[in-house]
Amino acid sequence: MSPESRARSESKQRAMLAEMALSELRKARGLSQRELAEALHVQQPSIAKIEKRTDMYISTLRAHIEAMGGELEVIARFPEGSIRIRNFADLERERTS
Template sequence: MAKKFADLRAQMSPESRARAESRAQAMLAEMPLNELRQARGLSQKMLAEVLHIQQPAIAKIEKRTDMYISTLRSHIEAMGGELDVVARFPDGTVKITNFADLGGNATA
Protein backbone atom coordinates (compact mmCIF):
# COMPACT_ATOMS: atom_id res chain seq x y z
CA MET A 1 0.00 0.00 0.00
CA ALA A 2 2.85 2.40 0.89
CA LYS A 3 4.43 1.73 -2.49
CA LYS A 4 1.19 2.52 -4.30
CA PHE A 5 0.92 5.77 -2.37
CA ALA A 6 4.46 6.66 -3.47
CA ASP A 7 3.42 6.03 -7.08
CA LEU A 8 0.42 8.29 -6.59
CA ARG A 9 2.58 11.03 -5.13
CA ALA A 10 5.06 10.70 -7.98
CA GLN A 11 2.22 11.50 -10.39
CA MET A 12 1.43 14.76 -8.58
CA SER A 13 2.93 17.98 -9.95
CA PRO A 14 5.63 19.61 -7.80
CA GLU A 15 3.10 22.38 -7.07
CA SER A 16 0.49 19.89 -5.84
CA ARG A 17 3.08 18.15 -3.72
CA ALA A 18 4.25 21.42 -2.17
CA ARG A 19 0.64 22.41 -1.51
CA ALA A 20 -0.12 19.08 0.11
CA GLU A 21 2.99 19.34 2.23
CA SER A 22 2.27 22.83 3.47
CA ARG A 23 -1.30 21.78 4.25
CA ALA A 24 0.04 18.77 6.09
CA GLN A 25 2.29 21.03 8.17
CA ALA A 26 -0.73 23.16 9.05
CA MET A 27 -2.82 20.11 9.94
CA LEU A 28 -4.84 20.35 13.08
CA ALA A 29 -4.34 17.62 15.61
CA GLU A 30 -7.94 16.39 15.20
CA MET A 31 -10.13 16.09 12.10
CA PRO A 32 -12.56 13.78 10.31
CA LEU A 33 -11.46 11.51 7.44
CA ASN A 34 -12.63 13.79 4.64
CA GLU A 35 -10.64 16.75 5.99
CA LEU A 36 -7.61 14.54 6.50
CA ARG A 37 -7.81 13.41 2.87
CA GLN A 38 -8.02 17.02 1.70
CA ALA A 39 -5.12 17.99 3.98
CA ARG A 40 -3.09 15.22 2.30
CA GLY A 41 -3.90 16.81 -1.08
CA LEU A 42 -5.89 13.77 -2.24
CA SER A 43 -9.23 13.54 -4.04
CA GLN A 44 -11.85 10.82 -3.41
CA LYS A 45 -11.04 9.59 -6.92
CA MET A 46 -7.33 9.18 -6.16
CA LEU A 47 -8.09 7.29 -2.93
CA ALA A 48 -10.61 5.08 -4.72
CA GLU A 49 -7.93 4.16 -7.29
CA VAL A 50 -5.41 3.18 -4.61
CA LEU A 51 -8.02 1.03 -2.83
CA HIS A 52 -9.42 -0.47 -6.05
CA ILE A 53 -12.94 0.57 -5.09
CA GLN A 54 -15.43 3.01 -6.62
CA GLN A 55 -15.41 6.67 -5.65
CA PRO A 56 -18.91 6.51 -4.01
CA ALA A 57 -17.53 3.89 -1.60
CA ILE A 58 -14.94 6.45 -0.43
CA ALA A 59 -17.68 9.05 0.07
CA LYS A 60 -19.66 6.49 2.07
CA ILE A 61 -16.70 5.59 4.31
CA GLU A 62 -16.00 9.27 5.00
CA LYS A 63 -19.59 9.74 6.25
CA ARG A 64 -19.54 6.81 8.64
CA THR A 65 -19.45 7.11 12.40
CA ASP A 66 -18.51 3.44 12.85
CA MET A 67 -16.61 0.87 10.79
CA TYR A 68 -14.34 -2.15 11.07
CA ILE A 69 -10.80 -1.35 12.16
CA SER A 70 -9.51 -3.15 9.05
CA THR A 71 -11.56 -0.82 6.81
CA LEU A 72 -10.20 2.25 8.57
CA ARG A 73 -6.66 0.90 8.40
CA SER A 74 -6.88 0.35 4.63
CA HIS A 75 -8.31 3.83 4.22
CA ILE A 76 -5.52 5.49 6.20
CA GLU A 77 -2.81 3.39 4.56
CA ALA A 78 -4.17 4.45 1.16
CA MET A 79 -3.45 8.02 2.28
CA GLY A 80 0.13 7.02 3.12
CA GLY A 81 -0.41 6.83 6.87
CA GLU A 82 -0.39 4.23 9.61
CA LEU A 83 -3.29 3.52 11.95
CA ASP A 84 -2.67 3.49 15.69
CA VAL A 85 -5.36 2.29 18.08
CA VAL A 86 -4.64 3.75 21.50
CA ALA A 87 -6.23 3.35 24.92
CA ARG A 88 -5.72 6.41 27.12
CA PHE A 89 -5.86 6.08 30.91
CA PRO A 90 -5.27 8.74 33.56
CA ASP A 91 -1.96 7.05 34.36
CA GLY A 92 -0.72 6.10 30.91
CA THR A 93 -1.33 5.32 27.27
CA VAL A 94 -1.25 1.90 25.62
CA LYS A 95 -1.15 1.00 21.96
CA ILE A 96 -3.54 -1.93 21.34
CA THR A 97 -1.75 -4.58 19.32
CA ASN A 98 -4.61 -7.03 18.54
CA PHE A 99 -5.08 -5.48 15.12
CA ALA A 100 -1.42 -5.06 14.14
CA ASP A 101 -1.25 -8.10 11.86
CA LEU A 102 -4.27 -7.24 9.72
CA GLY A 103 -3.53 -7.20 6.05
CA GLY A 104 -4.97 -4.48 3.85
CA ASN A 105 -8.69 -5.16 3.59
CA ALA A 106 -10.57 -2.75 1.37
CA THR A 107 -14.05 -4.13 2.02
CA ALA A 108 -16.38 -1.76 3.79
Template sequence: MAGRTSFSTLRNRMSQEAQERARVKSEALEGEMALAGVRKAMQLSQEELAAILNINQASVAKMEKRTDMYIGTLRRFIQAMGGELDIVARFPDRQIRIDQFSAPGAEVVGR
Protein backbone atom coordinates in the same frame (compact mmCIF):
# COMPACT_ATOMS: atom_id res chain seq x y z
CA MET B 1 -2.65 40.62 -7.24
CA ALA B 2 -4.94 43.61 -7.49
CA GLY B 3 -7.43 43.73 -4.62
CA ARG B 4 -5.89 40.78 -2.83
CA THR B 5 -3.73 40.60 0.27
CA SER B 6 -1.42 37.71 1.00
CA PHE B 7 -2.04 35.65 4.13
CA SER B 8 1.40 36.49 5.50
CA THR B 9 0.60 40.22 5.21
CA LEU B 10 -2.70 39.72 7.04
CA ARG B 11 -1.02 37.61 9.72
CA ASN B 12 1.65 40.27 10.25
CA ARG B 13 -1.10 42.84 10.89
CA MET B 14 -2.46 40.71 13.77
CA SER B 15 -1.39 41.38 17.34
CA GLN B 16 1.14 38.99 18.87
CA GLU B 17 -1.63 37.63 21.11
CA ALA B 18 -3.91 36.95 18.12
CA GLN B 19 -1.06 35.27 16.24
CA GLU B 20 -0.37 33.03 19.24
CA ARG B 21 -4.07 32.10 19.58
CA ALA B 22 -4.16 31.25 15.86
CA ARG B 23 -1.00 29.14 16.16
CA VAL B 24 -2.39 27.19 19.14
CA LYS B 25 -5.70 26.57 17.36
CA SER B 26 -3.89 25.50 14.20
CA GLU B 27 -1.79 22.96 16.12
CA ALA B 28 -4.91 21.58 17.82
CA LEU B 29 -6.66 21.18 14.48
CA GLU B 30 -3.65 19.36 13.03
CA GLY B 31 -3.84 16.83 15.87
CA GLU B 32 -7.53 16.05 15.35
CA MET B 33 -9.17 15.63 11.96
CA ALA B 34 -12.02 13.78 10.40
CA LEU B 35 -11.09 11.39 7.58
CA ALA B 36 -11.94 13.97 4.93
CA GLY B 37 -9.57 16.42 6.61
CA VAL B 38 -6.79 13.84 6.69
CA ARG B 39 -7.32 13.09 3.00
CA LYS B 40 -7.21 16.80 2.15
CA ALA B 41 -4.10 17.30 4.30
CA MET B 42 -2.46 14.49 2.34
CA GLN B 43 -3.43 16.40 -0.84
CA LEU B 44 -5.55 13.57 -2.22
CA SER B 45 -8.90 13.92 -3.95
CA GLN B 46 -11.71 11.48 -3.31
CA GLU B 47 -11.20 10.22 -6.86
CA GLU B 48 -7.48 9.57 -6.30
CA LEU B 49 -8.13 7.75 -3.03
CA ALA B 50 -10.91 5.72 -4.66
CA ALA B 51 -8.50 4.60 -7.38
CA ILE B 52 -5.93 3.49 -4.78
CA LEU B 53 -8.60 1.56 -2.85
CA ASN B 54 -10.12 0.18 -6.06
CA ILE B 55 -13.57 1.55 -5.16
CA ASN B 56 -15.68 4.37 -6.58
CA GLN B 57 -15.59 8.01 -5.45
CA ALA B 58 -19.09 7.78 -3.93
CA SER B 59 -17.86 5.01 -1.61
CA VAL B 60 -15.02 7.25 -0.39
CA ALA B 61 -17.52 10.05 0.27
CA LYS B 62 -19.72 7.65 2.28
CA MET B 63 -16.74 6.36 4.29
CA GLU B 64 -15.71 9.91 5.17
CA LYS B 65 -19.16 10.61 6.60
CA ARG B 66 -19.44 7.45 8.69
CA THR B 67 -19.14 7.64 12.45
CA ASP B 68 -18.72 3.88 12.83
CA MET B 69 -16.80 1.39 10.67
CA TYR B 70 -14.76 -1.77 10.89
CA ILE B 71 -11.18 -1.31 12.06
CA GLY B 72 -9.93 -3.14 8.97
CA THR B 73 -11.79 -0.70 6.72
CA LEU B 74 -10.34 2.28 8.57
CA ARG B 75 -6.85 0.73 8.41
CA ARG B 76 -7.08 0.28 4.61
CA PHE B 77 -8.30 3.87 4.24
CA ILE B 78 -5.35 5.21 6.27
CA GLN B 79 -2.82 2.93 4.55
CA ALA B 80 -4.08 4.08 1.14
CA MET B 81 -3.07 7.61 2.18
CA GLY B 82 0.39 6.38 3.21
CA GLY B 83 -0.22 6.18 6.96
CA GLU B 84 -0.47 3.58 9.70
CA LEU B 85 -3.36 3.06 12.09
CA ASP B 86 -2.59 2.55 15.78
CA ILE B 87 -5.23 1.80 18.40
CA VAL B 88 -4.23 3.23 21.79
CA ALA B 89 -6.12 2.90 25.06
CA ARG B 90 -5.51 5.87 27.37
CA PHE B 91 -5.66 5.45 31.14
CA PRO B 92 -4.88 7.98 33.88
CA ASP B 93 -1.40 6.51 34.43
CA ARG B 94 -0.48 5.06 31.02
CA GLN B 95 -1.27 4.54 27.37
CA ILE B 96 -1.33 1.03 25.94
CA ARG B 97 -1.15 0.23 22.25
CA ILE B 98 -3.70 -2.47 21.44
CA ASP B 99 -2.07 -5.10 19.23
CA GLN B 100 -5.05 -7.36 18.64
CA PHE B 101 -5.74 -5.54 15.38
CA SER B 102 -2.15 -5.33 14.13
CA ALA B 103 1.27 -6.84 14.82
CA PRO B 104 1.82 -8.93 17.98
CA GLY B 105 3.20 -7.41 21.17
CA ALA B 106 1.17 -4.82 23.06
CA GLU B 107 3.43 -2.08 24.27
CA VAL B 108 3.14 0.69 26.77
CA VAL B 109 3.30 3.96 24.82
CA GLY B 110 3.76 6.35 27.72
CA ARG B 111 3.34 6.64 31.48
Protein backbone atom coordinates in the same frame (compact mmCIF):
# COMPACT_ATOMS: atom_id res chain seq x y z
CA MET C 1 0.21 40.33 16.00
CA SER C 2 1.67 40.40 19.46
CA PRO C 3 3.87 37.46 20.48
CA GLU C 4 1.12 36.30 22.87
CA SER C 5 -1.55 36.43 20.14
CA ARG C 6 0.73 34.64 17.71
CA ALA C 7 1.45 31.89 20.28
CA ARG C 8 -2.30 31.41 20.95
CA SER C 9 -3.00 31.28 17.23
CA GLU C 10 -0.24 28.72 16.60
CA SER C 11 -1.45 26.60 19.53
CA LYS C 12 -5.00 26.66 18.19
CA GLN C 13 -3.74 25.71 14.71
CA ARG C 14 -1.76 22.72 16.08
CA ALA C 15 -4.85 21.55 17.99
CA MET C 16 -7.01 21.78 14.86
CA LEU C 17 -4.46 19.83 12.81
CA ALA C 18 -4.21 17.13 15.47
CA GLU C 19 -7.89 16.23 15.06
CA MET C 20 -9.62 15.85 11.69
CA ALA C 21 -12.47 14.00 10.09
CA LEU C 22 -11.44 11.51 7.38
CA SER C 23 -12.63 13.84 4.62
CA GLU C 24 -10.57 16.70 6.06
CA LEU C 25 -7.52 14.45 6.35
CA ARG C 26 -7.91 13.31 2.73
CA LYS C 27 -8.15 16.93 1.56
CA ALA C 28 -5.16 17.95 3.71
CA ARG C 29 -3.18 15.14 2.05
CA GLY C 30 -4.11 16.62 -1.35
CA LEU C 31 -6.22 13.68 -2.50
CA SER C 32 -9.59 13.65 -4.20
CA GLN C 33 -12.18 10.99 -3.45
CA ARG C 34 -11.55 9.60 -6.93
CA GLU C 35 -7.79 9.31 -6.36
CA LEU C 36 -8.30 7.59 -3.03
CA ALA C 37 -10.87 5.24 -4.57
CA GLU C 38 -8.36 4.25 -7.25
CA ALA C 39 -5.72 3.52 -4.59
CA LEU C 40 -8.21 1.35 -2.68
CA HIS C 41 -9.61 -0.31 -5.84
CA VAL C 42 -13.17 0.81 -5.06
CA GLN C 43 -15.65 3.20 -6.64
CA GLN C 44 -15.69 6.90 -5.61
CA PRO C 45 -19.14 6.64 -3.94
CA SER C 46 -17.63 4.09 -1.54
CA ILE C 47 -15.16 6.73 -0.34
CA ALA C 48 -17.98 9.24 0.20
CA LYS C 49 -19.87 6.63 2.22
CA ILE C 50 -16.84 5.74 4.37
CA GLU C 51 -16.15 9.39 5.09
CA LYS C 52 -19.68 9.86 6.42
CA ARG C 53 -19.65 6.79 8.69
CA THR C 54 -19.38 7.10 12.44
CA ASP C 55 -18.76 3.37 12.89
CA MET C 56 -16.58 1.09 10.75
CA TYR C 57 -14.27 -1.89 10.88
CA ILE C 58 -10.73 -1.13 11.96
CA SER C 59 -9.51 -2.91 8.82
CA THR C 60 -11.51 -0.45 6.69
CA LEU C 61 -10.07 2.52 8.56
CA ARG C 62 -6.55 1.07 8.32
CA ALA C 63 -6.84 0.60 4.55
CA HIS C 64 -8.13 4.15 4.19
CA ILE C 65 -5.26 5.60 6.24
CA GLU C 66 -2.61 3.48 4.50
CA ALA C 67 -3.93 4.54 1.07
CA MET C 68 -3.24 8.12 2.17
CA GLY C 69 0.32 7.17 3.09
CA GLY C 70 -0.21 6.83 6.84
CA GLU C 71 -0.19 4.14 9.48
CA LEU C 72 -3.03 3.45 11.90
CA GLU C 73 -2.36 2.86 15.59
CA VAL C 74 -5.04 2.15 18.19
CA ILE C 75 -4.25 3.76 21.55
CA ALA C 76 -6.30 3.32 24.73
CA ARG C 77 -5.93 6.29 27.11
CA PHE C 78 -6.42 5.89 30.84
CA PRO C 79 -5.81 8.32 33.72
CA GLU C 80 -2.65 6.41 34.61
CA GLY C 81 -1.31 6.28 31.03
CA SER C 82 -1.77 5.22 27.43
CA ILE C 83 -1.56 1.70 25.99
CA ARG C 84 -1.04 0.85 22.30
CA ILE C 85 -3.38 -2.01 21.38
CA ARG C 86 -1.34 -4.47 19.32
CA ASN C 87 -4.03 -7.01 18.37
CA PHE C 88 -4.55 -5.07 15.17
CA ALA C 89 -0.88 -5.29 14.22
CA ASP C 90 -1.27 -9.08 14.54
CA LEU C 91 -4.17 -8.91 12.06
CA GLU C 92 -1.90 -7.09 9.61
CA ARG C 93 0.72 -9.86 9.86
CA GLU C 94 -1.97 -12.51 9.26
CA ARG C 95 -3.25 -10.60 6.24
CA THR C 96 0.19 -10.45 4.59
CA SER C 97 1.17 -14.07 5.41
